[in-house]
Amino acid sequence: MRRRKEPLLPDEMDMLTDDLAALRRLGRDLVAGIRREIAKHRARNVDHEPEQGELTMTASRRFDGKPETAADSRFFDLRESGYRGPIDQDGNAVTSGQAKEILDALAQIPST
Structure with missing residues (x-):
């Protein structure tokens, strides 16, 4: 990307500020939506009994809790x-x- 030699005009600065604010709102909305989906998933699976053939997470013996190799x-x-x-x-x-x-x-x- 080529660099501009002249400074941004006030209107251009306003547009960039508005775009940045919109991106921040979008990011907050996405994070909130993801958190809601995780909470729903956890609420549905609180008393879930695994069915035959269903994969389940087992407790790891690793100190970091990652799945065992x-x-x-x-x-x-x-x-x-x-x-x-x-x-x-x-x-x-x-x-x-x-x-x-x-x-x-x-x-x-x-x-x-």
């Missing part, structure tokens, strides 16, 4: 089953290899 599920399942060893970025138990050797050596260092 497959790796997250494997990680939490391993920890809940009592496994206390190293786990890789894919949620799998590390049972061999250089990473296992390094982690075992670190575990032998006494804590202060």
Whole structure:
């Protein structure tokens, strides 16, 4: 977009001010409408029992509350089953290899 070299005329400034005010009103109206729809949806689903085959949200074990990935599920399942060893970025138990050797050596260092 090319820049104007001359300043805006008073009428042009008034038009821009009016446009900005209209956009702000539109934004407030949209936000209010969205909030109303969310409230209606929540009110309808307060006592809603899921039907067979209907997807439901399950509680996440992640600290941030986001849905669990497959790796997250494997990680939490391993920890809940009592496994206390190293786990890789894919949620799998590390049972061999250089990473296992390094982690075992670190575990032998006494804590202060």
